[in-house]
Amino acid sequence: MASGKREPFDNAFVEWVDSRLPIFTLMVKEYRAFPTPKNFNYFWNFGAIAMVMLVLMIVTGIVLAMHYTPHATMAFNSVERIMRDVNWGWMLRYMHMNGASFFFIAVYIHIFRGMYYGSYKKPRELLWIFGVLIFLLMMATAFMGYTLPWSQMGGWAATVITNLFSAIPLVGEKLVALLWGGFSVDNPTLNRFFSLHYLLPFVILGVVVLHVWALHVTGSNNPLGIEPNGPQDTVPFHPYYTAKDTFGLSVFLILYVVVTFWFPNVFAHPDHFVQYDSMVTPPHIVPEWYFLPYYAILRSITFDIGIPFTDIVFINAKFGGVIAMFGAVIVLFFLPWFDSHPVRSARFRPWYKIALLALALDFILLGYVGMETADAVKFGIPLVYVGQICTLYYFAFFVAIVPWLSKNEKALPLPKSINDAVLAAKGA
Amino acid sequence: MSIRKFAFSLFALTALALPAHAKEGGGHGEAAQHWSFKGMTGTYDRAALQRGFEVYRQVCASCHSLNLLSYRNLADLGYSEDQIKAIASEYAVMDGPNDEGEMFERPARPSDRFKAPFANKKAAMYANNGAYPPDMSLLAKARHGGADYIYGIMTGYADAPENMTLMQGQYWNAAMHGNIIAMSPPLSDGMVSYEDGTEGTLHQYAMDIATFLTWAAEPHMEARKRTGLKALIFLLVFSFIMYGVKKRVWQDAH
Ligand code: HEM
Numbered sequence: 001m002a003s004g005k006r007e008p009f010d011n012a013f014v015e016w017v018d019s020r021l022p023i024f025t026l027m028v029k030e031y032r033a034f035p036t037p038k039n040f041n042y043f044w045n046f047g048a049i050a051m052v053m054l055v056l057m058i059v060t061g062i063v064l065a066m067h068y069t070p071h072a073t074m075a076f077n078s079v080e081r082i083m084r085d086v087n088w089g090w091m092l093r094y095m096h097m098n099g100a101s102f103f104f105i106a107v108y109i110h111i112f113r114g115m116y117y118g119s120y121k122k123p124r125e126l127l128w129i130f131g132v133l134i135f136l137l138m139m140a141t142a143f144m145g146y147t148l149p150w151s152q153m154g155g156w157a158a159t160v161i162t163n164l165f166s167a168i169p170l171v172g173e174k175l176v177a178l179l180w181g182g183f184s185v186d187n188p189t190l191n192r193f194f195s196l197h198y199l200l201p202f203v204i205l206g207v208v209v210l211h212v213w214a215l216h217v218t219g220s221n222n223p224l225g226i227e228p229n230g231p232q233d234t235v236p237f238h239p240y241y242t243a244k245d246t247f248g249l250s251v252f253l254i255l256y257v258v259v260t261f262w263f264p265n266v267f268a269h270p271d272h273f274v275q276y277d278s279m280v281t282p283p284h285i286v287p288e289w290y291f292l293p294y295y296a297i298l299r300s301i302t303f304d305i306g307i308p309f310t311d312i313v314f315i316n317a318k319f320g321g322v323i324a325m326f327g328a329v330i331v332l333f334f335l336p337w338f339d340s341h342p343v344r345s346a347r348f349r350p351w352y353k354i355a356l357l358a359l360a361l362d363f364i365l366l367g368y369v370g371m372e373t374a375d376a377v378k379f380g381i382p383l384v385y386v387g388q389i390c391t392l393y394y395f396a397f398f399v400a401i402v403p404w405l406s407k408n409e410k411a412l413p414l415p416k417s418i419n420d421a422v423l424a425a426k427g428a
Numbered sequence: 429m430s431i432r433k434f435a436f437s438l439f440a441l442t443a444l445a446l447p448a449h450a451k452e453g454g455g456h457g458e459a460a461q462h463w464s465f466k467g468m469t470g471t472y473d474r475a476a477l478q479r480g481f482e483v484y485r486q487v488c489a490s491c492h493s494l495n496l497l498s499y500r501n502l503a504d505l506g507y508s509e510d511q512i513k514a515i516a517s518e519y520a521v522m523d524g525p526n527d528e529g530e531m532f533e534r535p536a537r538p539s540d541r542f543k544a545p546f547a548n549k550k551a552a553m554y555a556n557n558g559a560y561p562p563d564m565s566l567l568a569k570a571r572h573g574g575a576d577y578i579y580g581i582m583t584g585y586a587d588a589p590e591n592m593t594l595m596q597g598q599y600w601n602a603a604m605h606g607n608i609i610a611m612s613p614p615l616s617d618g619m620v621s622y623e624d625g626t627e628g629t630l631h632q633y634a635m636d637i638a639t640f641l642t643w644a645a646e647p648h649m650e651a652r653k654r655t656g657l658k659a660l661i662f663l664l665v666f667s668f669i670m671y672g673v674k675k676r677v678w679q680d681a682h
Contacts, residue, residue, distance in 0.1 A: 038681055080496050080565070083648070090648045091655065235681050243677045247670035254663045261656025262468065265569060273570040273645075 030216050035234035036241055037222035039418050043113040044220070044241075045248030046106045052249055053103040054208065058201050060096040068148070070194035072187035075150035076275040094264040100142050101267045102256045104290040107135060115335070115356055118344025119221040125336040127214040132332045134207050139291070139329070141200040144193040146288055147185075153269045155276030156285045158193070159185045164298070167319035184278065224421055225344025226414055233418035284373055292370030293363050297394065298325040299374055300387035324391065331398045338402045343411040351409050352402070359397045366390045460576050461635065465642060469657070471650050472643050474506040479622055480640025481505060483633050486620050488564065491556060491611075493544035496565035497644055500538040504647055512538045519543040557597040559610030568638070568645040575638040577603060582634035585613045 006025050009015040018024040067086050069078035082089035111131070114120055120128035147158040162179045166172040181188025219228070228234045235241075259266060265273075267289055271282045287295050301321040306313035315323070346353040369387040376383045415421035464473040481502070484494070499516040507515070517535040521543055524531035536543060546552035553560050562570075571577045580603030588600035594608065601609040615633045622628055643649075 077496070084496065084501075090652060094652070239677050240681060243670065243674040247667060247674045250663055250667040250670055254660065254667065257656060257659045257663060261652055261659065264652070270570045270572055273566040 030237075031242075032236060032238040034216065034237040035228070035231070036220055036237045037228050037233060037418055038235045038240070039222050039224060039422050040220075040241070040244070041223050042248055043109070043116070043223075045245055045252070046110040046113060048245040049249050049252050050103065050106040050110055051208065053099060053106055054201070054204060057096065057099050057103060058205070060092050060099060061198070061201065064092055064096055065198060068194075070148070070191055072150060072190055072276075075148065075190060079149045094260050098256065098260045098264060098267065100145065100288075101290065102252070102259075103138070104142070106252070107138065108290070111135065111332075112360060114221075116346045116353075117221055117223055118225050118339075118341075118346070120336045121339065121344050122336070123218045124214070124221065127211060127218060128336055129333055130207055130211040130214060132329070134204055134211060135332070136329055137200055137204045137207065141197060141204065142288065142290070144197040144200075147190065147193050148197060149272070150190060150276045151272045152274040152276055152280070152282050153271040153285070155185060155278070156271075156282055157287050158189065160285055161287070162189075164318070164322045164325075167316070167322050169319070186278075221344065222418065223345060223347065224415060224418060225348070226418065229417050286371060289367065289371075292368075293366035294325050294328055294370075296366040296370035296387045297328050297391045298322065299370070300324070300384060300391045302384060302388075324395075328391075328394060331395065335398065335402070338398055339406045341406040341409060341411070343414065348412040348414055349405070349409055350412070352405050355397060355401050355405065359394065362390045362393045362397075366394070459580075461579050461638075463575055463639065463642075465575075465639070465649060469653060472504075472639060475624060475626075476636050476639040477505040477643055478507070479624065479626060479632075480636035480638070480643075482622065483615070483620050483637045484564075484640055487614050488637065489542075490545055491552070491561040492564045493546070493552075494542040494564050494644060495544060496563075497542045498538070499536060499540060499542065501647060504643065509538070516540060557610060559597070561611065564641055564644065566645045568642040570645075573603075574645075575642045578638040578641055579634045581609070582615055582637065583630060 006022055009018055009024060014024050064082065067078065067082045067089065069075055079093065082093050114128065114131065143161065147154045162176055162185065165179065166176045168175060177183065181192055269286060298321040301317055301324050304313045304317050305315040305320055341349065343349055346356055366387065369383045369390065372383050374384065464470055464476065499512055502512050502515065516538050519536040520533045521536045521540050522531055523534050526532055546555065549560060568574045568578060573580065581601060584602035586600055586602060588594050592600065594600065597610055598608050599612060600607055615630055617630050618628050620628055620633060626632060
């Protein structure tokens with residue numbers, strides 16, 4: 001990393017360290033002087049917000065782990081002991097519980113920002129791939145964290161989701177036994193989930209370093225999607241974006257505090273406060289809200305795939321659902337190659353913009369379908385059909401609409417430079 | 429549609445969907461009551477907590493356990509140390525082994541957990557026609573509707589409609605999922621006489637026990653809101669300042 005030419009520091013101690021390990025030079029280069037487009041809007045706050053939430057999750061999580069007992073007969077009560085007897089334990093637990101939700105809110109907005117302004121495109125493909133990897137790791141982490149209190153909902157969600165792996169041909173059954181550490185969701189499952197739930201956030205941290213490293217090679221994208229041409233288009237990261245990010249973060253934290261301290265259980269299902277009982281199946285098993293769209297995609301594959309009018313089945317409905325669910329995340333990795341349109345920002349691509357906003361609504365609708373029971377009917381329409389149509393649009397967006405638009409969409413004229421656009425907006 | 433408008437609509441949509449999610453699958457027809465602990469600075473009404481504890485102790489405790497609570501927790505209700513010692517000592521708990529290796533019974537101490545009515549789940553079910561009276565420590569959080577639900581169960585008993593046949597030990601209840609409950613109406617007017625002179629009506633009992641059970645499920649609610657208020661005020665002021673700082677920093681940038 002930052003070796004080579006180095007400006008000496010005035011402070012003797014700083015200089016002593018920096019001449020041996022140029023960490024201060026690195027910080028100055030990457031976080032003070034770092035030239036950043038001067039036209040960011042508030043969507044650009046969410047990367048920094050996500051970073052703060054990650055740190056917050058790690059800190060609260062480590063302290064919770066000091067009081068938590070990962071054992072099937074003791075986990076539920078140890079969490080209640082944290083809630084009742086550990087000093088500030090209730091606050092740690094509620095911060096961690098709702099922190100996960102707000103982490104996902106931030107990252108969903110962050111991903112949407114990337115898609116809207118075309119931040120995934122050349123030369124930022126690898127940066128985008130690290131992002132999707134972070135998202136995938138976050139999902140695994142949150143899923144395993146949800147089982148740790150050993151509640152009815154957590155335990156049964158773990159049962160339902162791990163059971164899905166049994167649909168994979170040949171290795172499925174073995175894989176499930178490996179996940180469970182036995183023949184059902186039980187103490188060994190809880191132990192390995194705890195171990196991994198502690199590990200994965202640090203893996204995420206590592207990937208975040210790569211993600212930010214890649215960002216600092218290419219530089220940031222911006223709402224116009226055109227590259228800065230020189231110093232007139234950029235400002236140094238500090239103090240301009242440190243001030244703006246701190247302001248944005250503070251507003252975001254206001255929402256987080258309101259939920260954490262006044263509605264701490266609004267994202268939690270009542271069955272999350274009943275101890276897990278493998279003999280009592282809850283009437284309606286739902287995952288956490290941030291998984292609901294993917295859960296709906298899973299459940300919308302209700303048919304076997306094979307040769308029509310014969311009994312030959314290549315992929316049964318269960319396996320098909322699993323492929324669709326994971327596929328819905330995996331497909332994001334390939335977005336930079338589905339979309340080779342030279343213009344990045346949706347501002348100048350009216351059709352892409354409509355298709356993307358429709359995708360966002362589609363995703364929310366999927367979340368709604370995932371929340372309801374599988375046989376629910378609303379306004380006379382069975383929700384499975386709604387889920388199936390939404391699933392179809394979800395995949396069509398990536399593999400058909402975007403590639404087609406990428407070849408055929410005529411973009412609006414781009415401004416000459418960031419500076420021109422900013423001045424024009426000011427003059428108007 | 430501009431992206432700003434779109435983001436705002438999304439936010440509004442989510443805000444509307446959230447309460448709907450919270451209600452989903454809820455009981456039937458329990459109306460929202462007025463609770464002292466609702467609202468931004470709501471607190472538990474201490475007198476209601478003490479009355480609710482009386483109802484629990486005299487009625488519900490013969491079937492429902494409260495395993496996550498210790499007698500010392502009653503300090504939150506406004507009882508003095510001596511009162512708590514006296515309350516605890518009314519219950520006999522198993523201890524030991526003593527120096528001779530024998531288990532023995534002794535009066536409970538403030539540090540002991542609430543004594544459960546049954547030794548285990550099987551015994552509780554055996555005594556209740558096979559129905560399990562759930563532990564009440566988290567009941568207010570473990571059901572949609574919380575305190576309103578508990579109030580609803582207490583006051584929701586009525587004759588079953590003509591077309592519905594109930595089995596022995598089953599009762600019709602407006603608040604219960606599926607309207608059938610295997611608990612006989614536990615409360616009726618005048619059943620518990622209150623020391624503070626409050627009139628002993630079913631409505632009053634139901635309000636008090638629901639308040640008590642909400643505290644049992646969420647004993648640190650008051651501290652939570654107080655802490656939240658400090659954090660909120662800090663962040664509001666900080667956001668305001670940072671907005672000014674941001675404006676200052678950016679004024680010469682464009
Ligand atoms: C732990 C979660 C994450 C953290 C802490 C994080 C952090 C950051 C930070 C600090 C930035 C620079 C500031 C900004 O542009 O907002 C950034 C940029 C970026 N992130 Fe993330 N990120 C996370 C997850 C993701 C995910 C899941 C994706 C996509 C699937 C993603 C895609 C991107 C892209 C494309 C950029 C460059 C954006 C641009 O300059 O336009 N990130 N990230």
